[in-house]
Amino acid sequence: MGSWSIVFAIGAAQAALLAAALWRRPINAEANRVLAVWIALIGIDLAVKAMYFNAPAAGLLKAFRFVGLFPFLYGSLFYLYVRALTQARALGWRDGLHLVGFAIVVVMHAGFFIQDRAQTQALFAQLLAGTAEPQSPRLDIPLFAYSLTYVIAGLVRVRRYRRALLQRRSDADRMSLHWIDAMAVSQIVIWCIATTQWLVRIPWIDYPLIYGAVSAWVFVVGYLSLNQVAVVTEAAPESKSVDPDDTSGDDEPRFDDIEAATIIEATPEPTRIDIDQAPGGDAPRIAAVEARLSQLMAQQQLYREPALTIGQLAKRSGYPEYLVSTVINRRLEGNFWEYINRQRVEAARACLADAGDARAILDIAYACGFTSKSTFNAAFKRQLGETPSAYRKRHARDEASDSSDA
Template identity: 25%
Template sequence: MNPSEFNSFIVILIYGSLVLLSFLKLANPLKVNRKANFCFGIFLFLWSTFWMDEVLFLITGSVVEFQSLFLVRFIQFLTPVFFYFSVLFYTNPSFTFKITDLKFLVFPIAFLICLWCIRLGYNTPFEYLSIMLILAQALCYTGISYITIRRHQRKIQQFSSNTEGIDLNWLEYIILVLFMVNIIYVMYNLFYNPTSLNFFINAIFLLVVYCVGYYSLKQKEIYPLEENQRKELISINEDSDLEEVKRKLISDEELFKIKEQLENIMAIQKPYLDSELNLIRLADMTAVSTHHLSYVINTGFEKNFFQYVNEYRVEYAKLLLKESNSKLSILGIAYESGFNSKTSFNTTFKKITGQTPSEFKKTGSDL
């Protein structure tokens, strides 16, 4: 198989994988993250159309200017918009569009006007303008998607003690990879023959598509399915972004009382050993509202929920690691301490103690 045939094979794999994956996301057999998966499915289908010219050429044997069609160009322009909408619904499934969200139409309307002018024969100036709009929209939505994901990663630490699987890291990495690949492609187009880069770019995109498929299909529900609980947690997240987080929700006496009660529960009942512990469960145990408990942890202990719970887990793990007669492996100790993976255990343990669990165990055994 020569390089040209191999590149054609990769193109078919990319297109077929994207179309299949888009239908899987739209069908959403697990019924999780419904709005997010619907938007992500549309994004994947629109993304697949960028390889349609090559696929049609392989099928018909002649050049088909599929992407030059008026409607196709406009629909493809919406690809980064639907990616951003999927990020928006992953991070906030209760999001609803308001009148102010008409701002999302600014780029598409401007692009539609450009396309119409090109159709009327004003090719040169509006072709350049359309390219600038494509780049501007791609950069704009890529940027705000990345910022939204980073903000989400901080927010979930307000209510979840284990963020692995709900932090949307895979979307963040995909954004960074696509951004770098596009920069390479643009630079290569400016200084070299772009056709010589097709195989490399398509090979990278194929790997990205498979990674997207793997991580998007295993993405679990981020927020509780119960609507009231979901809205309660999202409202706490919104409050945590305000500068006046430390405004008094309760009196100092009540704050001290809940702090003391919480410390007793953590010491006696050890709820942190439950890997699924979240703010709602701990609030039920303390018989206070999630807002008040979040306030007590943030203000009274000057930590977020994730830090507060995982410090207890690390202290418990340190006791297990010091036991000379313990037959538990590092992974076993991680699970016993309330962590749900060895990776999160190692990362959290080192962040708090400055050592990995293995290093801590070795240091303890040397004493």
């Protein structure tokens, strides 16, 4: 077990450093403190296992059994982390309800923890002699089900958050919590392997290997959590500035927030239209909103604003936000994020088809309002059926063929 002890020790050290960094990180502070506690518990778990597997001793048996109950905390801590991340609020005393599962299993094992030293040494001697540790699937299966329930509840919260974000922000891809999916899938995979091993006893999958996977998971969480951007937790009706902390993201997003914000602020305010007085019911009103949005996109090119929100667009249009949102969802085929990205793709397509535009594809994407390469490529291919580079090459060949024919 010496090699596994080294792996566990490395994982424990990584967890300690990561927990300290997350606790002090100002971005998403409340959520990161929950995550810091969670990672610290994993670090303690791995440290105890490193010591126990390196030099098994009766004095470590109770600690080893106690940290073995920590997985009853991991699912609930994942849920609390997601909730804090999407709501930006600290934990309260009522959140102690989510620790009930752990408290119950501790009480179930109370008889073992209050054993005297002689009883512990006798049990340890039995374990050394090859007697199987008194572990039952009746505990393992409820552990998996209990934790999986919390993970699913966390993913449901993430889905609702994403859906609301796509309705309000054109840069929703930068704050869509994709690392949460990776964290959840990793946990589910580890628990599936562990449960299968407990029930079937696969020869090449053993207890140390499972916690070796946990050690690797700590590294993954470290990378994902320290690269996360500031999460928007409430949608303000209007926004005149961009959060200075919300400038990092995937695929090297680069735009000048101050300069970009002035695109909207410099646009002259239109005359306010009282839509409730519009004749002819809802149809003329909706048509007027749709025409106004088309005008803003064609003439003022508001889609070039990387952090454009539906509140900003509604303000420039002169119509209420709820009506602008309704028109986009019902008449313009999709949510706000999809609508704005379609405008950006059309602008990028025109630039790529222009032989006189020698800019790099990524520069064109950023100029059209996209904030990441991956989002641009995905949106472009979804809308036009080919990648930006293939589209540019095809148009270049077509122009060359037309020139030679002429």
